[in-house]
Amino acid sequence: MQLAAWVVLLLAASWLVWIGGIMAFRPLRALELLGKTATSALINAIEQVPRLMAGGAMMVRAEVSRFPEFFWVAGLFIVASSAALLVIPLRWHNGYAVFWARRIPPVGVRMIAPISVLGGIGLIWAA
Helix, strand or coil: HHHHHHHHHHHHHHHHHHHHHHHHCCCCHHHHHHHCCCCCHHHHHHHHHHHHHHHHHHHHHHHCCCCCHHHHHHHHHHHHHHHHHHHCCCHHHHHHHHHHHHHHHHHHHHHHHHHHHHHHHHHHHCC
16 A cells, blocks of 8 residues: 555656646746636546545555655645535636636746745655
C-alpha cells in the first residue's frame, strides 16, 4: 500500500512541476485552463478524482513521511475539499474558477509558478 501511495504522490508531484512550467512559460494557457475548470461533470471528475487519490495517498504515507502530521492534515483537507467539489453545483465551482481566471494577470501567474514547482519537488522529498 505504501508503494502505491508513493507512486500516486510521485505522479501528483510531477503534475505540480509540469503545471508550474505551464504557468511560467505559457501563463495565458494556464489561465485558459483555469477558466475551463468544472465546465462539465466529466471534466470535474477528471480534476477531482486524482486530487482525491493524492489526498488519500498523503494520508497513507503520513506515518512514513518526513512530516507525518502535516501529511495527515493536508491529505484530509484535499480529500474533503475534493469530495465537496464533486457534489457542489458545477456552476459554482466553474464560476469561482472563471472569476479568478479573469482577474489574475499573466505576470501574477508567472510569479506564483515557482510555488507549484517547489511544491512538487518538496512533495517528492517529504513523501
